[in-house]
Amino acid sequence: MNEEKCCELAEQAYEIAYELDSKYGCCPQCVLSAVKTVIGDEVTDMLIKASHGLSGGGALVGTGLCGALTGGILALGARYGRDPDAFSSGPGLENFHAGRELVYRFESEFGGISCEYLQQRFSGRTWNFWNASEYLMFANERGNRCARVSGLVAKWVVEMLLS
Template sequence: MIDYKNMPREEVLQKAYETAFGYERDYGNCPQSMLATMHDLFGIGDEDAFKSGTGMAGGGALAGQGTCGALVGGFMAIGLVFGRGPDDYKSRKGAGRAYRAAKELHDRFIREFGGVVCKDVQNKIFGRSFNMLDKEEYQLFEKMGGHTDKCTDVVGKVAMWTADIILDELKK
């Protein structure tokens, strides 16, 4: 965990972007790249939380039809910080702060990418979408910069926004 409390905010946000970008470039799996970054920055999450992100990559199961995995990872990180536990869940209390923070992240994502569905984000950043489960399509995704400058940038931006929102919420 970095000493985010004693760092300039812009430095924390830049660290979030660079760390997430690097994880996505080097290891892939957008939600896990997000969770690893938030763990490095804020010390949140454990192995189970990290593992839970695995199947959510590429819009869920690499199918492209669901929510962008980077955004899902951001939602998960917000939940780890501001979410409710089992007791509050059963009493139906305590979710408001997480919902508000997640909505802020959602809205920033929409402003930047125009939608939340993985294939729609791909269309925005590549000019087309890919079937990530098809070997040739996946190779083309990589050739066009999937893990060089495209999805890496998406993950970096979401990490930066998530860190920004967490820092704001922690002040309240």
């Protein structure tokens, strides 16, 4: 695939993930849905569904890995990950190399990789997502920042998968 087409698809993934996150939240699902829409094949509806619980740092606790980044790692794993019937074939380093590249790019862009870190960066504090009023306050404080994160991760993953 030529570089111009790759860039066009990566931008399309950015727009889809950004729009989905802005409207509906659940960053890992937004990233995976964008990658599926643009590239297709490996990302399945079941993978998108399974990623739902990874939002908000995992189960909305805030302390784990950013859900958008997790969604990106899952998308890479759908392509490069080890099949269940191949456990004895070794660790599957290609997948870890791809995931590490995404994590390093994310950290370079945002300065950290946890949901909690991004909450602090985007709003000056962390939030209890299990408290409805705090969740709404965070939604107002963060503005479009989380949607931008989802968009960038989707864009980077598409670039990685098409290169």
